[in-house]
Amino acid sequence: MARIEIRRNEIPDGDLARRVEAEVVDAAASADAADAPLGCEILDEGLHAEIEIELPGWTERVTLTYPVRPGDVRSAVHALLRDLGLAREPASFRVADFARGW
Numbered sequence: 001m002a003r004i005e006i007r008r009n010e011i012p013d014g015d016l017a018r019r020v021e022a023e024v025v026d027a028a029a030s031a032d033a034a035d036a037p038l039g040c041e042i043l044d045e046g047l048h049a050e051i052e053i054e055l056p057g058w059t060e061r062v063t064l065t066y067p068v069r070p071g072d073v074r075s076a077v078h079a080l081l082r083d084l085g086l087a088r089e090p091a092s093f094r095v096a097d098f099a100r101g102w
Contacts, residue, residue, distance in 0.1 A: 002031035002038055002086065004053075010044040017042070020073050024051060027077035031086040051077060060084065 004025055011017040024040055031038075039054030048065045051073065062076040081087035 002028045002081075004028040004040050005037040006040050006042070009042040011042060011049060012044065016068065019070065020049065020051070020068065023071070023073035024077050027074045027081065027087075030078055031081045053077065053080060055084070055086075 006021050006024065009017050009021060011020060020042055024042070028038065036056060039052075041052045041054075043050040043052065045063075048063050049068060050061050050063050052059050052061045060080055062080050064072055064076060078087055
């Protein structure tokens, strides 16, 4: 689990701001632990939000168009961390086909 430090959140709607922060933290839970906490800034750009994740030496960003639906932030940040090689894929499972007796 990587530590993430929310440094700024510009979203004016308090409920949405808290939900976005919670989803960022949840997505970071799937990332491998880093030596230093990852920095995060949540920017309100009018028609969309930008979530900047600061890693040692560089910053990556995801853009989410408003309205941001529940789960959108978690999914986008997880995909970003996965693409950077920091997040693991969720465990996969096979649904048993009980009609066939498996």
